Amino acid sequence: MSLVRVHNFAVSLDGFGTGEGQSLETPFGHAGSRLHQWFFPTRAFREMQGEAGGSSGVDDAFAKTWGPGIGVEIMGRNKFGYQRGPWTDEEWKGWWGDNPPFHTPVIVLTHHPRPVIEMAGGTSFHFLDASPAEALDAARELAPGLDVRIGGGASTIRQFLAADLVDQMHVAVVPIVLGRGERLWDGLEELEQRFTIESVSSPSGVTHLTFTREGSSPT
Amino acid sequence: MSLVRVHNFAVSLDGFGTGEGQSLETPFGHAGSRLHQWFFPTRAFREMQGEAGGSSGVDDAFAKTWGPGIGVEIMGRNKFGYQRGPWTDEEWKGWWGDNPPFHTPVIVLTHHPRPVIEMAGGTSFHFLDASPAEALDAARELAPGLDVRIGGGASTIRQFLAADLVDQMHVAVVPIVLGRGERLWDGLEELEQRFTIESVSSPSGVTHLTFTREGSSPT
Numbered sequence: 186m187s188l189v190r191v192h193n194f195a196v197s198l199d200g201f202g203t204g205e206g207q208s209l210e211t212p213f214g215h216a217g218s219r220l221h222q223w224f225f226p227t228r229a230f231r232e233m234q235g236e237a238g239g240s241s242g243v244d245d246a247f248a249k250t251w252g253p254g255i256g257v258e259i260m261g262r263n264k265f266g267y268q269r270g271p272w273t274d275e276e277w278k279g280w281w282g283d284n285p286p287f288h289t290p291v292i293v294l295t296h297h298p299r300p301v302i303e304m305a306g307g308t309s310f311h312f313l314d315a316s317p318a319e320a321l322d323a324a325r326e327l328a329p330g331l332d333v334r335i336g337g338g339a340s341t342i343r344q345f346l347a348a349d350l351v352d353q354m355h356v357a358v359v360p361i362v363l364g365r366g367e368r369l370w371d372g373l374e375e376l377e378q379r380f381t382i383e384s385v386s387s388p389s390g391v392t393h394l395t396f397t398r399e400g401s402s403p404t
Numbered sequence: 405m406s407l408v409r410v411h412n413f414a415v416s417l418d419g420f421g422t423g424e425g426q427s428l429e430t431p432f433g434h435a436g437s438r439l440h441q442w443f444f445p446t447r448a449f450r451e452m453q454g455e456a457g458g459s460s461g462v463d464d465a466f467a468k469t470w471g472p473g474i475g476v477e478i479m480g481r482n483k484f485g486y487q488r489g490p491w492t493d494e495e496w497k498g499w500w501g502d503n504p505p506f507h508t509p510v511i512v513l514t515h516h517p518r519p520v521i522e523m524a525g526g527t528s529f530h531f532l533d534a535s536p537a538e539a540l541d542a543a544r545e546l547a548p549g550l551d552v553r554i555g556g557g558a559s560t561i562r563q564f565l566a567a568d569l570v571d572q573m574h575v576a577v578v579p580i581v582l583g584r585g586e587r588l589w590d591g592l593e594e595l596e597q598r599f600t601i602e603s604v605s606s607p608s609g610v611t612h613l614t615f616t617r618e619g620s621s622p623t
Contacts, residue, residue: 198577198613199589200418358417358577360601360613364593370418374583382579384605392603392611394417394579 187325188332191342191354192251194369195220195391198358201366202339209267212280214366220359223391224248233286243387247355256331257324258287261341262295265310271297278302279310290327292320294341317348339367346373354380354396406544407551410561410573411470413588414439414610417577420585421558428486431499433585439578442610443467452505462606466574475550476543477506480560481514484529490516497521498529509546511539513560536567558586565592573599573615 196202197220204216213220224230228239229248239245265279281287285308292311302310311327313320324333335345345351356369370376380396387393415421416439423435432439443449447458448467458464484498500506504527511530521529530546532539543552554564564570575588589595599615606612 198419199587199592358611360596360603362589362592362595364589364591368418370581370583372583373418373581376581377579382609384579384609384611386603386605386611390601390603392577392605 187256187328187330188254188352189321189335189345189350190255190332191335191337191345191351191356193224193248193355193357194337194339194342195224195357195359196339196369197361197363197366199362199364200368200370201363202337202342202369203263204363204366207263207267212267216363216366219361219363223357223359223387223389235284243385243393244357244389244391247357247393250355251334254332255289255334256328257290257292258334258336259292259294259320259324259341259345260336261338262293264336264338264341265293265295272299275299278304281308284308290324291336292324292327294320317345317350321345321350339369343369343372346376349379351396352398354394356394356396358392358394360390360392406475406547406549407473407571408540408554408564408569409474409551410554410556410564410570410575410615412443412467412574412576413556413558413561414443414576414578415558415588416580416582416585418581418583419587419589420582421556421561421588422482423582423585426482426486431486435582435585438580438582442576442578442606442608454503462604462612463576463608463610466576466612469574470553473551474508474553475547476509476511477553477555478511478513478539478543478560478564479555480557481512483555483557483560484512484514491518494518497523500527503527509543510555511543511546513539536564536569540569558588562588562590562592565595568598568617570615571617573613575613575615577611577613579609579611 204214206214223244226240227245227248228241229245231239284306285304288307290309292313295312296314298312298314335342380398382396384392384394423433425433442463445459446464446467447460448464450458503525504523507526509528511532514531515533517531517533554561599617601615603613
Protein backbone atom coordinates (compact mmCIF):
# COMPACT_ATOMS: atom_id res chain seq x y z
CA MET A 186 0.00 0.00 0.00
CA SER A 187 1.33 3.41 -0.88
CA LEU A 188 1.87 5.80 2.01
CA VAL A 189 0.76 9.38 2.45
CA ARG A 190 3.72 11.45 3.66
CA VAL A 191 4.53 14.97 4.79
CA HIS A 192 8.13 16.19 4.71
CA ASN A 193 10.13 19.23 5.76
CA PHE A 194 7.12 21.13 6.94
CA ALA A 195 8.35 23.94 9.18
CA VAL A 196 6.32 25.59 11.92
CA SER A 197 7.18 28.29 14.42
CA LEU A 198 7.09 27.72 18.19
CA ASP A 199 3.60 29.16 18.13
CA GLY A 200 2.58 26.69 15.45
CA PHE A 201 2.39 28.84 12.35
CA GLY A 202 3.32 27.16 9.06
CA THR A 203 3.34 30.45 7.21
CA GLY A 204 3.03 34.14 8.03
CA GLU A 205 0.38 36.69 7.24
CA GLY A 206 0.07 38.63 4.00
CA GLN A 207 1.08 36.32 1.16
CA SER A 208 1.86 38.13 -2.10
CA LEU A 209 3.84 37.51 -5.29
CA GLU A 210 6.98 38.78 -3.58
CA THR A 211 6.31 37.13 -0.19
CA PRO A 212 5.12 33.51 -0.55
CA PHE A 213 5.37 33.09 3.25
CA GLY A 214 4.00 36.51 4.11
CA HIS A 215 5.68 38.34 6.98
CA ALA A 216 7.52 35.12 7.90
CA GLY A 217 9.84 35.73 4.96
CA SER A 218 12.43 32.95 4.84
CA ARG A 219 12.69 32.58 8.61
CA LEU A 220 10.97 29.19 8.73
CA HIS A 221 13.39 27.70 6.23
CA GLN A 222 16.83 28.90 7.23
CA TRP A 223 17.63 25.38 8.48
CA PHE A 224 16.68 23.91 5.08
CA PHE A 225 18.56 26.13 2.61
CA PRO A 226 22.09 25.05 3.58
CA THR A 227 21.34 21.35 3.22
CA ARG A 228 22.73 19.24 0.42
CA ALA A 229 19.18 18.00 -0.23
CA PHE A 230 17.87 21.51 -0.86
CA ARG A 231 20.82 22.46 -3.04
CA GLU A 232 20.27 19.35 -5.14
CA MET A 233 16.62 20.36 -5.63
CA GLN A 234 17.95 23.69 -6.92
CA GLY A 235 20.39 21.94 -9.22
CA GLU A 236 23.34 23.13 -7.17
CA ALA A 237 26.30 21.25 -5.75
CA GLY A 238 27.56 21.19 -2.18
CA GLY A 239 25.64 21.80 1.01
CA SER A 240 25.59 20.45 4.55
CA SER A 241 25.18 16.77 5.35
CA GLY A 242 24.22 16.73 9.03
CA VAL A 243 20.99 16.10 10.89
CA ASP A 244 18.95 18.67 8.96
CA ASP A 245 20.08 17.19 5.65
CA ALA A 246 19.23 13.65 6.76
CA PHE A 247 15.63 14.73 7.26
CA ALA A 248 15.52 16.97 4.20
CA LYS A 249 16.67 14.06 2.00
CA THR A 250 13.68 11.89 2.83
CA TRP A 251 11.46 14.25 0.82
CA GLY A 252 11.89 12.60 -2.57
CA PRO A 253 12.45 8.84 -2.54
CA GLY A 254 9.36 6.74 -3.18
CA ILE A 255 7.12 9.71 -3.95
CA GLY A 256 5.10 9.55 -7.18
CA VAL A 257 2.90 12.61 -6.81
CA GLU A 258 2.41 15.66 -4.59
CA ILE A 259 -0.83 17.24 -3.41
CA MET A 260 -0.59 20.92 -2.54
CA GLY A 261 -2.94 23.71 -1.61
CA ARG A 262 -3.50 26.47 -4.10
CA ASN A 263 -1.47 28.97 -2.08
CA LYS A 264 1.62 26.81 -2.42
CA PHE A 265 1.22 27.13 -6.18
CA GLY A 266 0.70 30.86 -6.29
CA TYR A 267 -0.61 34.04 -4.76
CA GLN A 268 -3.78 34.54 -6.85
CA ARG A 269 -7.14 34.08 -5.13
CA GLY A 270 -10.56 33.38 -6.65
CA PRO A 271 -10.99 32.86 -10.42
CA TRP A 272 -7.69 32.76 -12.31
CA THR A 273 -7.09 36.12 -13.92
CA ASP A 274 -3.57 35.47 -15.15
CA GLU A 275 -3.15 32.00 -16.64
CA GLU A 276 0.19 32.95 -18.16
CA TRP A 277 1.83 32.93 -14.74
CA LYS A 278 2.70 29.32 -13.96
CA GLY A 279 3.34 29.44 -10.24
CA TRP A 280 6.25 30.10 -7.96
CA TRP A 281 8.24 27.06 -8.97
CA GLY A 282 10.09 28.22 -12.08
CA ASP A 283 10.40 26.60 -15.49
CA ASN A 284 11.79 23.38 -14.09
CA PRO A 285 10.02 22.82 -10.75
CA PRO A 286 11.73 20.65 -8.15
CA PHE A 287 8.92 18.09 -8.02
CA HIS A 288 9.58 16.08 -11.23
CA THR A 289 6.25 14.28 -10.74
CA PRO A 290 2.59 15.14 -11.24
CA VAL A 291 1.38 17.69 -8.70
CA ILE A 292 -2.29 18.07 -7.75
CA VAL A 293 -3.18 21.65 -6.86
CA LEU A 294 -6.36 21.86 -4.79
CA THR A 295 -8.53 24.77 -5.88
CA HIS A 296 -12.19 25.65 -6.26
CA HIS A 297 -11.25 27.00 -9.71
CA PRO A 298 -10.01 24.15 -11.90
CA ARG A 299 -8.05 24.98 -15.05
CA PRO A 300 -6.22 22.91 -17.69
CA VAL A 301 -3.17 20.84 -16.81
CA ILE A 302 0.14 22.67 -17.07
CA GLU A 303 3.05 20.57 -18.29
CA MET A 304 6.40 21.89 -17.09
CA ALA A 305 9.95 20.87 -17.94
CA GLY A 306 11.58 18.09 -15.96
CA GLY A 307 8.54 15.90 -15.51
CA THR A 308 6.41 18.16 -13.32
CA SER A 309 2.77 18.68 -14.32
CA PHE A 310 0.22 20.74 -12.38
CA HIS A 311 -3.29 19.25 -12.19
CA PHE A 312 -5.93 21.61 -10.79
CA LEU A 313 -8.62 19.82 -8.84
CA ASP A 314 -11.66 20.85 -6.81
CA ALA A 315 -11.81 17.89 -4.45
CA SER A 316 -11.96 16.71 -0.85
CA PRO A 317 -8.78 15.28 0.68
CA ALA A 318 -10.01 11.70 0.11
CA GLU A 319 -10.96 12.43 -3.50
CA ALA A 320 -7.64 14.14 -4.14
CA LEU A 321 -5.85 11.13 -2.74
CA ASP A 322 -7.73 8.80 -5.09
CA ALA A 323 -6.79 11.03 -8.01
CA ALA A 324 -3.16 11.10 -6.85
CA ARG A 325 -2.97 7.33 -6.71
CA GLU A 326 -4.36 7.10 -10.23
CA LEU A 327 -1.62 9.44 -11.41
CA ALA A 328 1.11 7.41 -9.71
CA PRO A 329 -0.06 3.86 -8.99
CA GLY A 330 1.84 2.10 -6.22
CA LEU A 331 3.96 5.10 -5.28
CA ASP A 332 3.73 7.25 -2.17
CA VAL A 333 1.84 10.53 -2.08
CA ARG A 334 3.39 13.62 -0.55
CA ILE A 335 1.14 16.23 1.02
CA GLY A 336 3.15 19.32 0.26
CA GLY A 337 1.37 21.96 2.31
CA GLY A 338 0.58 24.65 3.22
CA ALA A 339 -0.63 24.43 6.77
CA SER A 340 -4.34 24.27 6.04
CA THR A 341 -3.90 21.53 3.43
CA ILE A 342 -1.89 19.36 5.81
CA ARG A 343 -4.35 20.09 8.59
CA GLN A 344 -7.25 18.89 6.44
CA PHE A 345 -5.48 15.63 5.59
CA LEU A 346 -4.63 15.10 9.26
CA ALA A 347 -8.20 15.83 10.31
CA ALA A 348 -9.40 13.21 7.81
CA ASP A 349 -6.82 10.78 9.24
CA LEU A 350 -5.22 10.29 5.83
CA VAL A 351 -1.57 10.92 6.77
CA ASP A 352 0.73 7.94 7.48
CA GLN A 353 4.03 9.70 8.09
CA MET A 354 4.80 13.31 8.85
CA HIS A 355 8.02 15.21 9.42
CA VAL A 356 7.62 18.62 11.05
CA ALA A 357 10.52 20.94 11.84
CA VAL A 358 9.83 23.21 14.79
CA VAL A 359 11.77 26.44 14.34
CA PRO A 360 12.51 28.46 17.50
CA ILE A 361 10.87 31.68 16.39
CA VAL A 362 7.57 33.27 17.40
CA LEU A 363 5.68 34.38 14.29
CA GLY A 364 2.65 35.74 16.12
CA ARG A 365 0.28 35.49 13.15
CA GLY A 366 -0.35 33.49 10.01
CA GLU A 367 -1.74 30.07 9.40
CA ARG A 368 -1.64 27.53 12.22
CA LEU A 369 -0.88 23.86 11.60
CA TRP A 370 -2.30 22.37 14.80
CA ASP A 371 -5.72 23.97 15.02
CA GLY A 372 -8.61 21.54 15.33
CA LEU A 373 -6.29 18.56 15.84
CA GLU A 374 -6.76 17.99 19.58
CA GLU A 375 -5.28 14.65 20.71
CA LEU A 376 -3.57 14.12 17.36
CA GLU A 377 -0.78 12.39 19.32
CA GLN A 378 -3.09 9.47 20.09
CA ARG A 379 -3.03 8.39 16.46
CA PHE A 380 0.74 8.58 16.02
CA THR A 381 4.04 7.45 17.43
CA ILE A 382 6.03 10.67 17.78
CA GLU A 383 9.80 11.02 18.03
CA SER A 384 11.83 14.19 18.27
CA VAL A 385 15.43 15.17 17.80
CA SER A 386 16.96 18.59 17.93
CA SER A 387 19.64 19.66 15.50
CA PRO A 388 22.61 22.00 15.93
CA SER A 389 20.74 24.51 13.75
CA GLY A 390 18.31 24.95 16.65
CA VAL A 391 15.44 23.26 14.86
CA THR A 392 13.66 20.28 16.41
CA HIS A 393 12.63 17.56 13.97
CA LEU A 394 9.45 15.70 14.88
CA THR A 395 8.41 12.50 13.15
CA PHE A 396 4.84 11.27 13.31
CA THR A 397 4.21 7.66 12.34
CA ARG A 398 0.60 6.61 12.25
CA GLU A 399 -0.24 3.71 14.53
CA GLY A 400 -0.52 0.59 12.45
CA SER A 401 0.97 2.15 9.32
CA SER A 402 4.10 0.54 8.01
CA PRO A 403 5.28 -0.13 4.50
CA THR A 404 4.62 -3.62 3.23
CA MET B 405 22.29 41.54 39.77
CA SER B 406 19.70 38.91 40.54
CA LEU B 407 18.18 37.14 37.56
CA VAL B 408 14.58 36.53 36.64
CA ARG B 409 14.14 32.89 35.68
CA VAL B 410 11.47 30.53 34.38
CA HIS B 411 11.88 26.78 34.87
CA ASN B 412 10.14 23.58 33.86
CA PHE B 413 7.32 25.35 32.09
CA ALA B 414 5.63 22.81 29.83
CA VAL B 415 3.68 23.66 26.69
CA SER B 416 1.97 21.50 24.11
CA LEU B 417 2.95 21.52 20.43
CA ASP B 418 0.19 24.02 19.88
CA GLY B 419 1.60 26.25 22.60
CA PHE B 420 -0.84 25.75 25.46
CA GLY B 421 0.61 25.93 28.97
CA THR B 422 -2.59 24.65 30.50
CA GLY B 423 -5.91 23.25 29.34
CA GLU B 424 -9.43 24.58 29.53
CA GLY B 425 -11.74 24.29 32.52
CA GLN B 426 -9.65 24.66 35.67
CA SER B 427 -11.37 23.45 38.83
CA LEU B 428 -10.43 22.25 42.30
CA GLU B 429 -10.01 18.74 40.95
CA THR B 430 -8.35 19.74 37.67
CA PRO B 431 -5.66 22.41 38.16
CA PHE B 432 -4.64 22.02 34.49
CA GLY B 433 -8.18 21.68 33.14
CA HIS B 434 -8.71 19.13 30.39
CA ALA B 435 -4.91 18.79 30.00
CA GLY B 436 -4.89 16.72 33.18
CA SER B 437 -1.33 15.63 33.89
CA ARG B 438 -0.36 15.22 30.24
CA LEU B 439 1.96 18.23 30.18
CA HIS B 440 3.97 16.92 33.12
CA GLN B 441 4.50 13.24 32.49
CA TRP B 442 8.15 13.93 31.68
CA PHE B 443 8.60 15.72 35.03
CA PHE B 444 7.08 13.29 37.53
CA PRO B 445 9.66 10.50 37.17
CA THR B 446 12.63 12.82 37.74
CA ARG B 447 14.71 12.73 40.88
CA ALA B 448 14.22 16.51 41.13
CA PHE B 449 10.44 16.21 41.27
CA ARG B 450 10.53 13.35 43.73
CA GLU B 451 12.79 15.38 46.00
CA MET B 452 10.27 18.25 45.90
CA GLN B 453 7.69 15.72 47.08
CA GLY B 454 9.99 14.51 49.84
CA GLU B 455 10.43 11.17 48.11
CA ALA B 456 13.59 9.21 47.28
CA GLY B 457 14.64 7.78 43.93
CA GLY B 458 13.74 8.96 40.47
CA SER B 459 15.41 9.28 37.09
CA SER B 460 18.62 11.19 36.57
CA GLY B 461 18.77 11.73 32.81
CA VAL B 462 18.23 14.74 30.57
CA ASP B 463 14.80 15.63 31.97
CA ASP B 464 16.14 15.54 35.51
CA ALA B 465 19.10 17.74 34.62
CA PHE B 466 16.69 20.45 33.52
CA ALA B 467 14.22 19.86 36.34
CA LYS B 468 17.01 20.28 38.91
CA THR B 469 17.81 23.84 37.86
CA TRP B 470 14.50 24.98 39.33
CA GLY B 471 15.67 25.59 42.88
CA PRO B 472 19.28 26.73 43.26
CA GLY B 473 19.77 30.48 43.63
CA ILE B 474 16.07 31.25 43.83
CA GLY B 475 14.91 33.43 46.74
CA VAL B 476 11.30 34.04 45.80
CA GLU B 477 8.66 32.97 43.29
CA ILE B 478 6.04 35.08 41.54
CA MET B 479 2.97 33.17 40.40
CA GLY B 480 -0.41 33.99 38.91
CA ARG B 481 -3.45 33.52 41.04
CA ASN B 482 -4.57 30.44 39.12
CA LYS B 483 -1.38 28.63 40.08
CA PHE B 484 -2.36 29.17 43.71
CA GLY B 485 -5.94 28.04 43.43
CA TYR B 486 -9.14 27.69 41.47
CA GLN B 487 -11.20 30.50 43.04
CA ARG B 488 -11.96 33.57 40.90
CA GLY B 489 -13.00 37.07 41.98
CA PRO B 490 -13.21 38.02 45.68
CA TRP B 491 -11.99 35.28 48.02
CA THR B 492 -14.96 33.42 49.41
CA ASP B 493 -13.05 30.66 51.16
CA GLU B 494 -9.97 31.92 52.99
CA GLU B 495 -9.64 28.65 54.88
CA TRP B 496 -8.47 26.87 51.76
CA LYS B 497 -4.76 27.60 51.42
CA GLY B 498 -4.10 26.65 47.83
CA TRP B 499 -3.13 23.55 45.93
CA TRP B 500 0.30 23.17 47.44
CA GLY B 501 -0.39 21.29 50.66
CA ASP B 502 0.72 22.06 54.21
CA ASN B 503 4.39 22.05 53.30
CA PRO B 504 4.58 23.58 49.81
CA PRO B 505 7.63 22.75 47.68
CA PHE B 506 8.76 26.39 47.36
CA HIS B 507 10.39 26.95 50.78
CA THR B 508 10.66 30.66 49.99
CA PRO B 509 8.28 33.62 49.91
CA VAL B 510 5.83 33.38 47.01
CA ILE B 511 4.09 36.41 45.53
CA VAL B 512 0.62 35.57 44.23
CA LEU B 513 -0.62 38.14 41.70
CA THR B 514 -4.29 38.92 42.24
CA HIS B 515 -6.65 41.85 42.01
CA HIS B 516 -7.95 40.75 45.43
CA PRO B 517 -5.19 41.07 48.05
CA ARG B 518 -5.54 39.23 51.35
CA PRO B 519 -3.28 38.71 54.38
CA VAL B 520 -0.02 36.81 54.11
CA ILE B 521 -0.29 33.06 54.68
CA GLU B 522 2.64 31.47 56.46
CA MET B 523 3.04 27.80 55.65
CA ALA B 524 5.33 25.11 57.06
CA GLY B 525 8.79 24.68 55.55
CA GLY B 526 9.53 28.34 54.89
CA THR B 527 6.90 29.07 52.24
CA SER B 528 4.77 32.19 52.66
CA PHE B 529 2.12 33.41 50.23
CA HIS B 530 1.99 37.19 49.67
CA PHE B 531 -1.03 38.41 47.71
CA LEU B 532 -0.30 41.43 45.57
CA ASP B 533 -2.23 43.53 43.06
CA ALA B 534 0.69 44.73 40.97
CA SER B 535 2.19 45.05 37.50
CA PRO B 536 5.02 42.69 36.57
CA ALA B 537 7.63 45.38 37.26
CA GLU B 538 6.08 46.26 40.63
CA ALA B 539 5.86 42.58 41.57
CA LEU B 540 9.52 42.17 40.70
CA ASP B 541 10.47 45.07 42.96
CA ALA B 542 8.47 43.51 45.77
CA ALA B 543 10.08 40.14 45.13
CA ARG B 544 13.58 41.60 45.34
CA GLU B 545 12.71 43.25 48.63
CA LEU B 546 11.60 39.89 49.98
CA ALA B 547 14.81 38.15 48.87
CA PRO B 548 17.59 40.68 48.30
CA GLY B 549 20.36 39.50 45.99
CA LEU B 550 18.69 36.22 45.09
CA ASP B 551 17.09 35.21 41.81
CA VAL B 552 13.37 35.48 41.17
CA ARG B 553 11.46 32.61 39.61
CA ILE B 554 8.38 33.35 37.52
CA GLY B 555 6.36 30.27 38.29
CA GLY B 556 3.53 30.56 35.78
CA GLY B 557 0.92 30.02 34.56
CA ALA B 558 1.07 30.86 30.90
CA SER B 559 -0.45 34.32 31.13
CA THR B 560 1.83 35.36 33.98
CA ILE B 561 4.96 34.28 32.12
CA ARG B 562 3.66 35.93 28.96
CA GLN B 563 3.21 39.22 30.78
CA PHE B 564 6.75 39.14 32.15
CA LEU B 565 8.10 38.28 28.69
CA ALA B 566 6.08 41.07 27.10
CA ALA B 567 7.57 43.50 29.63
CA ASP B 568 11.05 42.12 28.78
CA LEU B 569 11.69 41.20 32.41
CA VAL B 570 12.80 37.58 31.93
CA ASP B 571 16.52 36.75 31.81
CA GLN B 572 16.44 32.97 31.51
CA MET B 573 13.63 30.63 30.56
CA HIS B 574 13.35 26.88 30.28
CA VAL B 575 10.36 25.61 28.34
CA ALA B 576 9.60 21.93 27.77
CA VAL B 577 7.68 21.31 24.55
CA VAL B 578 5.54 18.20 24.99
CA PRO B 579 4.47 16.38 21.79
CA ILE B 580 0.74 16.57 22.38
CA VAL B 581 -1.94 18.74 20.78
CA LEU B 582 -4.17 20.22 23.50
CA GLY B 583 -6.40 22.17 21.17
CA ARG B 584 -7.58 24.68 23.78
CA GLY B 585 -6.49 26.37 26.97
CA GLU B 586 -4.09 29.19 27.68
CA ARG B 587 -1.37 29.94 25.13
CA LEU B 588 2.15 30.92 26.16
CA TRP B 589 3.34 32.55 22.94
CA ASP B 590 0.48 34.91 22.11
CA GLY B 591 1.48 38.52 21.63
CA LEU B 592 5.19 37.69 21.69
CA GLU B 593 6.02 38.03 18.00
CA GLU B 594 9.79 38.06 17.37
CA LEU B 595 10.55 37.04 20.95
CA GLU B 596 13.53 35.14 19.55
CA GLN B 597 15.28 38.40 18.73
CA ARG B 598 15.79 39.12 22.42
CA PHE B 599 17.13 35.68 23.35
CA THR B 600 19.73 33.11 22.51
CA ILE B 601 17.74 29.90 22.16
CA GLU B 602 19.05 26.35 22.41
CA SER B 603 17.10 23.13 22.18
CA VAL B 604 17.67 19.51 23.05
CA SER B 605 15.25 16.63 22.85
CA SER B 606 15.09 13.99 25.52
CA PRO B 607 14.30 10.28 25.31
CA SER B 608 10.96 11.06 26.97
CA GLY B 609 9.96 12.80 23.74
CA VAL B 610 10.01 16.26 25.27
CA THR B 611 12.15 19.01 23.75
CA HIS B 612 13.81 21.33 26.23
CA LEU B 613 14.27 24.90 25.06
CA THR B 614 16.46 27.38 26.91
CA PHE B 615 16.08 31.10 26.35
CA THR B 616 18.93 33.32 27.53
CA ARG B 617 18.32 37.01 27.22
CA GLU B 618 20.89 38.83 25.09
CA GLY B 619 23.31 40.60 27.39
CA SER B 620 22.09 38.84 30.54
CA SER B 621 24.68 36.84 32.39
CA PRO B 622 25.26 36.28 36.07
CA THR B 623 27.89 38.52 37.62
